[in-house]
Amino acid sequence: xxxxxxxxxxxAEVASVDQLVPHLSPHWQAVVSETGFRGPxxxxxxxxxxxxxAPRFARPDGVVEASEPGHITRVLDRWSxxxxxxxxxxxxxxxxxxxxxxxxxxxxxxxLVETWLPADERFRASLVLPIAQPEAAAAxxxxxxxxxRVVQALLPVRSAAPYGDRRYLPVFAAADRAGIAVGLRxxxxxxxxxxxxxxxxxxxxxxxxxxxxxxxxxLSLIAEGVFERFADLRLALLGSGFGWLPxxxxxxDKEWRGMRREIPWVxxxxxxxxxxxxRIALQPIDVPAAELGAxxxxxxxxxxxxxxxxxxxWQFDADDDALPAAIPEPVRARIAGAVARDFYRLx
Amino acid sequence: MTVDAARDRxxxxxxxxxxxxxxxxxxxxxxxxxxxxxxxERWRRLRARLGERLHPGAQYPRLNPAAARTDAWxxxxxxxxxxxxxxxxxxxxxxSIERGILNPLLEAxxxxxxxxxxxxxxxxxxxxVAEWLEPEPRLRAxxxxxxxxxxxxxxxxxxxxxxxxxxxxxxxxxxxEPLGRRRYWPMYGAAEAAGLPIGIHFGGAGGFPxxxxxxxxxxxxxxxxxxxxxxxxxTSLVFEGVFERFPGLRVVLIEGGFAWLLPLMxxxxxxxxxxxxxxxxxxxxxxxxxxxxxxxxxxxxxxxPQPELLARLLDxxxxxxxxxxxxxxxxxxFDAPDRAxxxxxxxxxxxxxxxxxxxxxxxxx
Numbered sequence: 001x002x003x004x005x006x007x008x009x010x011x012a013e014v015a016s017v018d019q020l021v022p023h024l025s026p027h028w029q030a031v032v033s034e035t036g037f038r039g040p041x042x043x044x045x046x047x048x049x050x051x052x053x054a055p056r057f058a059r060p061d062g063v064v065e066a067s068e069p070g071h072i073t074r075v076l077d078r079w080s081x082x083x084x085x086x087x088x089x090x091x092x093x094x095x096x097x098x099x100x101x102x103x104x105x106x107x108x109x110x111x112l113v114e115t116w117l118p119a120d121e122r123f124r125a126s127l128v129l130p131i132a133q134p135e136a137a138a139a140x141x142x143x144x145x146x147x148x149r150v151v152q153a154l155l156p157v158r159s160a161a162p163y164g165d166r167r168y169l170p171v172f173a174a175a176d177r178a179g180i181a182v183g184l185r186x187x188x189x190x191x192x193x194x195x196x197x198x199x200x201x202x203x204x205x206x207x208x209x210x211x212x213x214x215x216x217x218x219l220s221l222i223a224e225g226v227f228e229r230f231a232d233l234r235l236a237l238l239g240s241g242f243g244w245l246p247x248x249x250x251x252x253d254k255e256w257r258g259m260r261r262e263i264p265w266v267x268x269x270x271x272x273x274x275x276x277x278x279r280i281a282l283q284p285i286d287v288p289a290a291e292l293g294a295x296x297x298x299x300x301x302x303x304x305x306x307x308x309x310x311x312x313x314w315q316f317d318a319d320d321d322a323l324p325a326a327i328p329e330p331v332r333a334r335i336a337g338a339v340a341r342d343f344y345r346l347x
Numbered sequence: 348m349t350v351d352a353a354r355d356r357x358x359x360x361x362x363x364x365x366x367x368x369x370x371x372x373x374x375x376x377x378x379x380x381x382x383x384x385x386x387x388e389r390w391r392r393l394r395a396r397l398g399e400r401l402h403p404g405a406q407y408p409r410l411n412p413a414a415a416r417t418d419a420w421x422x423x424x425x426x427x428x429x430x431x432x433x434x435x436x437x438x439x440x441x442x443s444i445e446r447g448i449l450n451p452l453l454e455a456x457x458x459x460x461x462x463x464x465x466x467x468x469x470x471x472x473x474x475x476v477a478e479w480l481e482p483e484p485r486l487r488a489x490x491x492x493x494x495x496x497x498x499x500x501x502x503x504x505x506x507x508x509x510x511x512x513x514x515x516x517x518x519x520x521x522x523x524e525p526l527g528r529r530r531y532w533p534m535y536g537a538a539e540a541a542g543l544p545i546g547i548h549f550g551g552a553g554g555f556p557x558x559x560x561x562x563x564x565x566x567x568x569x570x571x572x573x574x575x576x577x578x579x580x581x582t583s584l585v586f587e588g589v590f591e592r593f594p595g596l597r598v599v600l601i602e603g604g605f606a607w608l609l610p611l612m613x614x615x616x617x618x619x620x621x622x623x624x625x626x627x628x629x630x631x632x633x634x635x636x637x638x639x640x641x642x643x644x645x646x647x648x649x650x651x652p653q654p655e656l657l658a659r660l661l662d663x664x665x666x667x668x669x670x671x672x673x674x675x676x677x678x679x680x681f682d683a684p685d686r687a688x689x690x691x692x693x694x695x696x697x698x699x700x701x702x703x704x705x706x707x708x709x710x711x712x
Contacts, residue, residue, distance in 0.1 A: 161561035247606035
């Protein structure tokens with residue numbers, strides 16, 4: 001049997017705003033050229049951080065190892081993958097001018113659709129959204145809804161309000177209409193601090209704290225009944241890790257039993273909702289190899305994890321470690337591709 | 348109630364009657380005016396006129412009045428947790444509590460007027476001595492401090508340091524900045540010099556949104572989500588080098604749960620290895636530091652679908668000497684000593700959790 005492999009996170013990075021200019025309207029082209037605007041300032045993902053680009057992918061010429069389709073084609077070839085989900089983290093959410101954010105998001109998406117997708121038939125696209133303006137984000141999903149190779153709306157995990165907040169309902173409604181998944185990815189530039197207790201000094205704190213933000217979003221989407229409202233909602237956690245999930249679910253199920261009269265529309269234990277609606281990218285594996293068996297055993301569902309290389313992020317040292325031998329069959333085979341195929345409804 | 352418990356011969360009840368230390372009890376005033384006699388005239392007048400000004404904007408209707416057990420309202424009137432008699436009856440006598448640590452949640456550290464906050468904290472500590480520690484020798488107390496101003500907090504720590512009935516310094520899980528930041532360091536120096544642990548308790552409001560993703564809508568999220576802020580605070584204390592700078596400092600995380608700590612240690616160790624350049628001041632793997640210096644109270648205990656998983660988790664955490672049993676009396680999610688710890692947490696481990704760890708940490712005789 002040929003193993004099916006799907007890489008559910010490969011990065012597609014905008015190297016320069018110049019790449020987007022052909023996809024901007026004359027007005028925004030003029031703004032870029034007249035103001036010297038160089039694109040969003042991405043504080044949450046410093047380009048030089050080893051977590052952002054693994055040392056083994058750093059190039060002396062400065063070219064980012066995910067800025068051209070050929071870079072990702074090589075990754076998919078290496079794994080004989082049938083598909084790769086492109087995730088672009090262009091930080092339009094940090095641009096406060098709502099029209100500029102919407103124009104740049106559309107330009108990124110057109111750039112992905114027009115220059116990346118034709119380059120490799122295995123590529124699938126995630127949409128970059130001006131999420132600070134939920135109505136504009138929903139309109140952007142609607143604009144590209146018919147495209148057969150757009151499979152996901154991608155949201156930064158840090159946000160101005162938790163995504164269960166009713167202001168974001170139009171975004172989930174649009175994803176539902178379009179029949180695409182919603183993915184949460186690391187980072188985000190909403191203006192408020194990256195912790196619930198103010199601004200930390202070090203990038204390491206932001207990085208280590210990212211799973212806590214995923215927990216906050218999951219809690220919000222469950223508490224607000226978003227999964228009840230959109231019965232087909234598929235939520236991907238991309239870059240969250242999963243070591244935290246068992247303890248989180250143990251607490252959540254207990255709290256739901258004790259407090260459900262506050263949120264009576266939540267009719268099932270959170271663990272059951274997660275098992276049905278949520279899938280998690282395998283990398284980063286934030287669990288030591290010796291603990292992997294115990295954690296897999298404690299996850300609230302068998303088919304929760306989806307293989308990814310997260311290229312070019314530094315999640316592992318040798319390519320083979322992307323799908324560690326410590327994961328036993330048959331779980332391993334499903335993680336490699338079957339879970340993602342079902343989740344993203346790929347052929 | 349007391350009689351029933353004393354007659355119960357089940358093993359669980361018998362073990363519960365063995366002496367217990369309760370690491371998290373919430374005492375309060377019967378009504379806010381009860382603090383007035385302990386406040387200087389200037390602040391008493393200000394209080395009457397303006398009340399307590401703190402960070403507004405994150406209020407949730409709670410499930411129970413005062414977030415308390417429905418049976419914890421004193422018959423003589425006043426708020427749950429305000430009657431020493433009822434506390435004796437429902438907690439200290441009922442469960443043979445040998446020592447109980449009072450953590451009043453009266454928001455002195457959150458007051459925007461820092462000088463008023465300092466006077467407020469001092470009044471709370473005086474009130475604790477007069478109305479709780481003097482009449483009840485089983486009780487010990489945390490020192491309330493105006494923690495957003497380190498010099499004022501240091502002064503209050505030093506004022507109480509000679510009184511052995513004060514056993515730790517009380518901070519909140521949500522502060523203006525992460526607790527590893529340098530603005531808080533003088534407090535840690537004072538606590539270390541006094542031989543007192545720092546206790547970080549559920550709650551607080553620093554003025555920013557209560558999560559990294561803004562303000563949530565429901566008390567359910569506020570309550571269940573507090574564990575994420577404890578993770579943020581511990582990450583900050585470790586990565587900002589507090590444990591290196593203050594080698595005698597110990598930290599107690601109170602009412603934050605504990606099952607999340609093992610995966611957090613994995614995450615911190617991994618991040619520390621990847622970002623050693625930035626964290627040059629952190630000299631040891633985070634998990635090593637945490638296993639020596641960080642303590643956690645048990646309530647609210649995470650409940651896995653099979654209780655055996657909790658025992659297995661503790662085996663892997665390897666922190667049996669650092670978990671402290673707590674009831675959270677008089678709050679609605681109170682943990683009873685004979686019911687909260689599942690039977691799989693038995694034998695020597697049970698005794699350590701219920702008593703020995705707290706006696707060692709807080710130096711009870």
